[in-house]
Amino acid sequence: MNEIIHLQKITNEQYLHDLQNKLASHNLLDENRNLSLADSSDQDLLEMFFIEKILTTNKQLSPHTLKAYRSDAKTLLIYLSEHQLAFRDIGFPEVKAYNRYIKEKYAAKSAIRKLEFFRRLLEFGYETQFYKAHLSTWISKPSSKKGHYIIKETQMRPQVRELNQKDAEQLIACFPKIVKARKNQEPLEKRNLLIAYLLYTTGIRASELLSLNWGSFRYNRQGFLYADVIGKGQKHRSIPIREETVAILMDYRRSIEEPTEIDPEDTSPLLFSIYNKKELHTEKKRLTYASLYKIVKEAVHLAGKQSSVSPHWFRHTFVTMLLENDVPLAVVKDWAGHADISTTNVYLERVNQDQTYTHLQKVNLFR
Incomplete structure (x- = not known):
């Protein structure tokens, strides 16, 4: 090798x-x-x-x-x-x-x-x-249902790997609460909260999140903050950052005693390991997927949610919520970084299925 x-x-x-x-x-x-x-x-x-x-x-x-x-x-x-x-x-x-x-x-x-x-x-x-x-x-491969599903033989229907809005908010609130360390407690809590908000409000992949540098962020001509990421196949895309997430991002930067002014040349990792650091300004070791996964799982356990929830569930949740709020399919495709619109369309098909009851209620079946 x-x-x-x-x-x-x-x-x-x-x-x-x-x-x-x-x-x-x-x-x-x-x-x-x-x-x-x-x-x-x-x-x-x-x-x-x-x-x-x-x-x-x-x-x-x-x-x-x-x-x-x-x-x-x-x-x-x-x-x-x-x-x-x-x-x-x-x-x-x-x-x-x-x-x-x-x-x-x-x-x-x-x-x-x-x-x-x-x-x-x-x-x-x-x-x-x-x-x-x-x-x-x-060779004969098994069939697999497209999209964000968990399929078990004992289930009558596949389980969707996403959260509803209430469960997502409850889970996000638990991210800072899992911090047990007293040293650098505040920066750890704010880092974990930022992780939760970025996952939930951007639909970013875990690998893309962990690859973010401070220099990955930029303001566009209208003054809105974007994150430039490199997704699958080395494809570049820009993700808009909501105001709530911007506030948490800047709060996190202040807690680690780093400037909040955007520096496109800054290649230091946005998310890094803070445990056992005597000083925050020592060399930053980029957060690993194993550490991210552990943070999510501990928050899931604290929130009392189903144990199968992983970082990727936030991505599925985000895409579904965009489509439920009538964001155009092509926009969602580009935003999520899907290689093909058929991937995005799988989400739309299920969203349309969930809205059939609303359509049914509009029909006058009785005089």
């Missing part, structure tokens, strides 16, 4: 030179100088698959996405090891057995992702002569 990371960072000239040497030393080129893994090792197959099909793309993958790919590879490797199989041993029965194993062990969305990883690996193996048969054709 270190070699893969190395290939990502070097120049084009170095990349060609290193790749030529690697392919030559491992005998991975056929007589036509095409990539051939017909006589290669399992390690070569997996490594070349990551280099050519995962990392060599036009989009820079997020740490979260890379972690998911590594997790999928680990799941496959553990399964093969437990059954004393090598990649060369994979055929029709092994594909069907692994397919069944994944569908039984994982929820639909996770199973779909892991089986898609497996399918792509088998496709790559066939393209490079590692496999003589088109094994990927035997």
Whole structure:
């Protein structure tokens, strides 16, 4: 994996030179100088698959996405090891057995992702002569309902992963209350409250929230505050910040003894670890997803809400509330950073379903 990371960072000239040497030393080129893994090792197959099909793309993958790919590879490797199989041993029965194993062990969305990883690996193996048969054709993925749902076999209908307005407000109020530390108690409370407001009032993804710097904020020509974020696929978008959230943001900045004037050159993290800091002006360590997740879960527990609530629930809640308040679909799509409007439309379909009772009441069925 270190070699893969190395290939990502070097120049084009170095990349060609290193790749030529690697392919030559491992005998991975056929007589036509095409990539051939017909006589290669399992390690070569997996490594070349990551280099050519995962990392060599036009989009820079997020740490979260890379972690998911590594997790999928680990799941496959553990399964093969437990059954004393090598990649060369994979055929029709092994594909069907692994397919069944994944569908039984994982929820639909996770199973779909892991089986898609497996399918792509088998496709790559066939393209490079590692496999003589088109094994990927035997993979069958489970069906999954689109959108923000939790589906359990014991449920008559899927559970929506979002909060109503009352529950959201109660949960937000618990974010500062979970702070137990006496040292830097006020900055911690204000930081946690800011986290809650940014999640709830912007629909920002957790990864985008954690990547915010003080220099990510700017005032537009009308004097309104915006946050510039980099979303999935390295796509840039601007998110307007509500007045209530602006007030909490500035209050937080004052509590950590930092200026409230916007500095576009300031690359210091907006949210950072404050525990055990003797001085607030020491080097700031950016808050991790694990820490954010813990903050949300502790607030959820304190509020007495269902334990499955995660940071992403706020995003679903925000998008639904926009559509319930008649914000145009195209505006919501751009605001939320959805790659395709069909994703946003899933929310709209459910909002329309929830409003059917209102429409029914308008109909005069009795004289």
